[in-house]
Amino acid sequence: MNRIEFFKEMRDGLFRTVQSVYEPFLKEDLEKIERAADSALGIVWYPVVNRYGQRENLEMKFVAGQPVILVRQGSNIEAMSGVCPKCSNLITITSLYLTGKCLNCGKTFNFTSHEKGLQLETFPLRRKEETIFIGIKR
Known part of the structure; x- marks a missing residue:
């Protein structure tokens, strides 16, 4: 050397x-x-899913009084608002086709192809140890 x-x-x-x-x-x-x-x-973090908690690819949960749609594609998880941005009604989700639809205004959202009839608000996610947290503004 x-x-x-x-x-x-x-x-x-x-x-x-x-x-x-x-x-x-x-x-x-x-x-x-x-x-x-x-x-x-003004973001507050709420636990949504532990590592083994979500089995379905599409699921709606209520977090801090707000409907949240959790979409799982492989190991990725995405969180979106469950409220229609046009008419403020709940979005009805269909697990079979992985779509969401507002029954009031008729707009749809496909979660696999992200074909957008609706512009859903997304929420930040944070993973700590084996729990996934969602950030919601107060």
Whole structure:
């Protein structure tokens, strides 16, 4: 090993050591920043599904008094509002065809192809350990 390789190895080792020492502090600071941003935006996180809880590909739940449609495609989960943006009625979901329809105004939404007759509001999701949380504004 020549000097250049030795100094490169020393630099990389020092960098890894500093990174491993400061990583817990940075992670803690990032969590504080996330909590502050959520507080400023008025977002409250509610547990929706644990890792093994959702078996269906399309499901409607009521979270904090709001209807939420949970769509599962493989390992991805997406959360959308269960209220029609045009007439404010509940959307009726059909698990067989993976569609949602407003019975009042007749607009439909296909959850597999995302063919949009309706523009449904989406909610942010956060996964912590084995639980999925949904962020809803107060």
